[in-house]
Structure formats: C-alpha cells, structure tokens
Amino acid sequence: MAQFWKPGTEKPRLLDDGEGGVLFFSSSYSSSSSGFGFSSTEKQRQRLPVYKYRTAILYLVETHATTIIVGETGSGKTTQIPQFLKEAGWADGGRVIACTQPRRLAVQAVASRVAEEMGVKLGEEVGYTIRFEDLTNPDVTRVKFLTDGVLLREMMDDPLLTKYSVIMVDEAHERSISTDMLLGLLKKIQRRRPDLRLIISSATIEAKSMSTFFQMSKRRRGLEGETLEPKVEPAILSVEGRGFNVQIFYLEEPVSDYVQSAVSTVLSIHEQEPPGDILVFLTGQDDIDAAVQLLIEEGQNDRKKSELIVLPLYSGLSRAEQDLIFSPTPRGKRKVVISTNIAETSLTLEGIVYVIDSGFSKQRFYNPITDIESLIVAPISKASARQRTGRAGRIRPGKCYRLYTEEYFINEMPAEGIPEMQRSNLVTCVIQLKALGIDNILGFDWPSPPSPEVMVRALEVLYSLGVLDDDAKLTSPIGFQVAEIPLEPMISKMILASGELGCSEEIMTIAAVLSIQSIWASSRGAQKELDEARLRFAAAEGDHVTFLNVYKGFLQSNKSSQWCHKNFINYQAMKKVMEVREQLRRIAQRLGIIMKSCERDTTAIRKAVTAGFFANACQIEAYSHNGMYKTVRGSQEVYIHPSSVLFRVNPKWVVYHSLVSTDRQYMRNVVTIDPGWLTEVAPHFYQQRQLSHMPH
C-alpha cells in the first residue's frame, strides 16, 4: 500500500485557525457549586475539555449579547454549558435556559445525560421537547433541550421567546434551513430583548462570518455607549476536543472510479493494518450496493478476505438491517461499514479505526425556474472531510484514506458546503416567516441569503394556493390555517379542502403517508415480491387511494408488525403515519375542520388532492408510446415512476405529489383526475393567471 499513499500533514483534531480574534482563556479549574464531595459523574465532568473554560464562558455570556463557541466533538460543550448557566443563576426567577439541536435523537440523548449528571428526573428540572413528545413541566423545567424546528414553532405563540434567558443554538455549522431561520429570527429578537443571551455553538471555524452576522444588528440600533447593555461585538471562544489523532493519507493521482478505489483500499487495509473496523463513505444506495457486492465476491475464494464482514448503511434500510451495524465484531473478523452521509452526523459507530472518504456525497439542488429539486453527486467540503476523518479517532488513534489528492484538498475543495437554504425550495420557510409577521421577506437578514428568484417563486406558489393575498399578506382564514399545520403548504391546503368536501378522515391518512419517506419496506433482492404486494392494495384511481387500502389493512390487522412484514410494508413508517395522523386530527379540531368520512367516494378525495396539488397537473401526450406526460403549467416532460400503481396504466390526466429527477423526470405518487376540477378548485391559477399581478 505504501506506494499508493503518502502521509498528509493535516491533523484533523487541530483547528487550522488562521482567523484572528479568537479568544483563548486558560483559567484554572472552577469548583462545583454543589458543595458536596465529587461524585464519579462530577469527576467525569471535570475531565471534559470545556470544564476549564467554565469561568470564561460565564464571563463572556454575562458581558456579550452573543457568544460564539467553536468546539470539536468530545469537548463536552453541549452537556456542560447549560449546566454552567444553570449553576450561575441564569434560570433563576422562573427563566429557562434553552439548547437546540438539529436532530430529535440528539435532543433525547443530551437531555437524559444532563438530567443524570444533575441528579434530577428527566422531565422536571431538565426536560426536552421534540415533535410528538413534550417531556417538560412549565412550572419546574429550567433547562430545556429541543429541536430547532420546535423552537421555531414556539415562536408562533411567543414571538420574543420571553421565557428564555439564554438560547444556545448547537451544531450551527450544519447550517440546516431551520437553524438558519432561527439565527435570522434570533438576531431580530435581540434588538427587542437586550436581556436575552445567545450562544452559537459550531464545530468549524466559520465563526468569523457568524460573528459579523450578529454584530450588525446592535450597530444599527446605535446601542454602543449605553453602559448597561451587553457588548455588541460577539465573543468567540475556542474549545479543544478530545478525539484521538488520525493520520491522513491522500492519493498520489486522482482516480476516476471511487467505488473500485474504495474496494481496493479496504482490501489493502485488511492485508496490512492491525485489527480495527473500517468505515467507507460513498454517495448512495447504488454505489454502496456495488461496493458491497465486489467485496463479498472477493471474500468468496480467499480465506483472508473472507474475514471481512461487509455491511451497507443508508436510511432506506429497515431497522433490522441497520441494527446489524451495531453488533460487536467477532474475534478474528473485521467489520466494513459502507455508508452514505448518514454516518457523518446522524449515526455514531463505535470501534471505527479506519475511514475511507470518497470525497463525494449526494446533495440537493433546487432550480427555481423549473421548480425542481434534484439530488446530485457533488464534491464535499473541507469541513465535511474533517468530520468524516474524525470518525476514525473515537476510540484510539486512527487512519483516514482520502480518495483524492492532497493538492485537490488544499487548493480546490471548498472550505464550507453551500447552506441548505441556498439549495432548496423555500415555500415552507416563507410561510413560516409570514406567520411570524415578517412582511419584507426579500429584505430578511439571513446568515446566507437565498437568491431572490427562489423567494419570488415561493411567494408565487403561496399566492396561487390562496395563502397569500395581493399584498403578499397571509389570507384569513386559509393562510393562517395553512401556516398552523406542520406540513408542506400544498398538503395543508389539501386538508383544508377535505373539510368542505366531506372526506377529511381519508385525507388525514393520505397527508400523513405523503409526509413520511415511504411506507413500503426496502426490497433489496425481493423486488418482485414487493411489486406483487403493492398490487394487492392497488387502486385504479392511483397511489393516494392505494395508501388508504394499506392503512385500512393495517388497522384491520390490529396494527400488526407481522402483517406489515408479510405485505412488504415498513412497520416503523406505519407507526409514524399513526402519530402524524393523530397530530393532524388534533390540529384539525382546533381549526374547526369537521372530521368526516366519504366512505368510498373517491371523487371527493381526488378533488381534495387536486385542491392542494393543482399546480402539478399533467396530461399524457396524445401519441406518446412511452408514457410521456406534459405538465399543464410549464409543458415539462415527465413520466410516471415505475413504483406507482399507475405505471403503464397511463391515464389521460393526473396530478403528482413530487418529482424525482434522474435521467428523466419521474412523478412519484400519482392520482387520476378530471381536468374540469382544475378550473373548479383553482380558477385563479388556470383561468386568469394574472402574471402582471404577482406578489412580491
């Protein structure tokens, strides 16, 4: 292997901070406020790198409106800082300390860890809130963990978030849409609430741009000089991590086939390196299955290679298939996990010593002209590369093999990825801002502003749904109701229509199914059986009505997991459908939507679907032999996806829920309609499209 690789100079756990203005405090250990002898958890707390910055952090939070903390994994910032704040009195007088996370699992894990360290029952002094689960008690909860999406929802009832004294936004470097929205809105809140403190916690050094972002709000206000106010300039503090060193190797020459290159690197490691599991980052199911296949074939006629346990990992796998990843590696074997980005942040694997990084991942891009989102294989950023590398150093020093050259890493790889906000359709984001009373959407102060074209397109869609009026204000009641329902606006509109059409029971089910990934079980190696199972539920009207048949069968089976397994249905997904449906039913009740079943009248159901998705109407091409459709709106060429029950049935008129773009545009989840309904449910859109009168 030596001739293929050369050691790099970069050490991933060291921050290459060329940034000025980074504050390093090295105060001595502070004592605990408990006054008791140190318990073992107390000792563990003190060993975390963040512990020696306790005084510094509390000082900075006291004196600065915003504190930016750059901390690598293992620094302990997420679990310790909320406790420091609590001990220092930030939760006195009924105030609450909030800490947001991008993911539900992280919220639960961190909250229970902190409750344990503080010796309190989870849900009392320390609590958490995620969708479907609120483990807090408003009277006693003082430290609250929540997803950033939940905090955004809380702003709809309490726009200034008055009960919180400090809000810590964790994992801000991931730059998800909801984190970015939160940052923009918190900056606005700061102007009205000088008492509020923000802590922005990030794993990368882009702290500088974040600092500039938070600096300006106060300047504009002209607060400088007022003595009682906190400093307008955000503080930046850097905290070291506690990972092990990872040695990095680069390719000497670029390769064209990273799958093949990854496979041969796995084999070289296995031949030449001491025991330790391998994690390979590829881009998607295709790549991963191909690599798994190649490695299994290699193992079939070679004793040494047969010691490899090769496991794929991506979100489409069933729970049981994913759980295989966590089983301990037997003696004399070596586990090789071949994964998508899921292992970069969402899942942590223990026992990984070697990481192989292809340098690519699938990323979403959005084209506002065609209104199509697509997944494209694109180069990752340096920040991602470091994150991947860090996965090798969790238990002991590790090695990372990058399937690109050092020259490429240094000179060509972008420092940071493009924030999700600049790669997505923003319809949901815009309606949330409108609901929060932000009128000037185009002038909103974002950490990374999206293009005006994307914003205008979102406003156009909301206008066509009747959610916004000519002045781009939320309509009443429809606009406010759609904003209240936590789903895509087109699904929410469909729900509202179902109340009037007398089919709300059915539409709630359809809305719940459409809002989750897929109710079908993954079908690796059993495609034919899955297709047959799907046919057992198939309805002539299309996929939406088919979902109703599945849901009915599931209820009749008494929500049996065995029934799901037998019918190639994802049991976890069905449980989620039930949860979402229940939440929707409660919201509908609040909004005064009458719950009613239309029995077997699928006309009402399909009309309700059309009321939300009229913009996705398509007509088949008159002399098409290959099932080509054209969208009514833009004459775009589209095809029914082979997984649809209407595939090869090719009805004349359909509406679809979403497009998958590969070599062709495929419509997923398709239902037949009568074209007459289009002018009936959306006259403004199909009869008098007033292009001159678009909202702005």
Add this chain to the structure above:
DNA sequence: GAGCACTGC
C-alpha cells in the same frame, strides 16, 4: 421497468 443524501414541525 427504475431508483430516493439527510433532517425537521
């Protein structure tokens, strides 16, 4: 007859 990185309310 083909394919969906990952979250979240």
